[in-house]
Amino acid sequence: MPVPAVPSDIRMIPMGDIDLQQLLQVNKGSGTISWRGERRCARRVYSAKVDGRTSNMTVVVYQGDKAEEEWRRDIALYMALRHPNILQLWGGASAGNVHATVFHGDLVPFKQFAARYDHSLIMAAYTHAYYMAEWETREDLISLPSLKLEVAFSSDFTLWVRASTGRLSVDFEPPDSDSEVSLWDLRRILPNMTAPNTLVEAGHKALAIDSLTLELYHRVCESVARDRGNSISPGATVSLGGVISGSSLDEYGNCVVVACLAAKSLCLNPLFAGWRRQEGEVGEDGWTRYEAEDVSGTEIHCFTRYYDGLAWLSQANHVFHRRQITFNLDNYVFVHTVAFGLTIPTIKEGMPPGYLFLCPEKSFETGPWSFKWPDCPAYWSLDPSGAERLSVEDAASLGFPPLQLSTMVEGQSWDDSVYTGLNQFHRDKGFDPESQDVARHLGEPLYQVSSERDPLFAYGQSSLAPILWLKNESQSTMRIH
Known part of the structure; x- marks a missing residue:
């Protein structure tokens, strides 16, 4: 690709x-591939003062291999693009092996x-919503002929905030790992907001509360959950959607449902419909047969x-109030996944x-919302029809x-500060946070507060069908449903 000449109308100082x-910010460029598909020289970004200018500017300095080529390309690119959400070129400078581009405004890294x-x-939720509205200009980026982009993801660019205007400023330099921002992911959570031309300051909390909806704020809270998970007793019955207590999932046996x-408060769709079995043969009775040698190891x-977890977040403080729970709220785990594992050791x-025969997935359902291992999840047989089951003793004597059975439970927990924020937000929106009024207002299913003596997992309602997959010791995961 030919290196463009410096435009004659650019201000050189x-x-x-x-x-x-x-x-x-520093991007050394060693081994880094730019969105142009080329390796980069060292590129350093500074706040700077420029002689004759009263306000601060932002200066990008290029040094190293092909620094002049990179500098000339950036000048040509930013000269061709004029948009309030793109870095605005003011001028350039060059001396020996050091080259610089000068941009309007004093920029602040978005993460900072x-x-x-x-x-x-x-305020964090409002701030991200504020800049999500700014990122909607990606449609303008896609339409710019100079970029030739089909899709514009925020994580592909370095994002700044221009201090003088509060506007999002896009730098087409690919971000380093510590500066990557993915506003695209937040698009599913945050609505478009009209961004003012001033910075969002802490004193604008009342404006933030007024701008954020209940649904939005709950989704933001959901996005900052801590993932939790561990193995439990294979004999346990697991109720999805339940909330359990315990200082850690390592102590799951000591936990109780809070x-x-x-029951019957939700109608769930089968999340995994459409997956098909790739190995094994399903009989008319729903049991799946495998050749014994195919499942070894x-x-x-x-x-x-x-x-x-939105239903839980909408009424968590109600449950804590009813149970008189006031501290260590991060010890309470919303259970969202249960996985049952069957291991066949290598001989x-x-x-x-x-042959190995596996029970139908429906066999794991024990009641509304609840799942556990069936009495006979699998067995060995010499009979291809499976009519004659081998006892555990006979199977062992034949080799x-x-x-081996296992049960894994996964869930989410939230810090005390999240529940404190929910309490304040619900109250500021005119609801009693210690009631279930918010959940009723949003049409969320209601939680039943359990007694102190309730067992580890309670019963509920679910129409989800579990899914099977097969994993060889020397292979990656292979689904067989």
């Missing part, structure tokens, strides 16, 4: 007119700007989930001829390995 103030609101989830969804799993002497 002496390098000595630039007073670098603070290093903002957003971090000032980490103390308040309400709340569970009311494998793990077969069956899992189902209810991954929506050194080789697997004897025969078949024992079948």
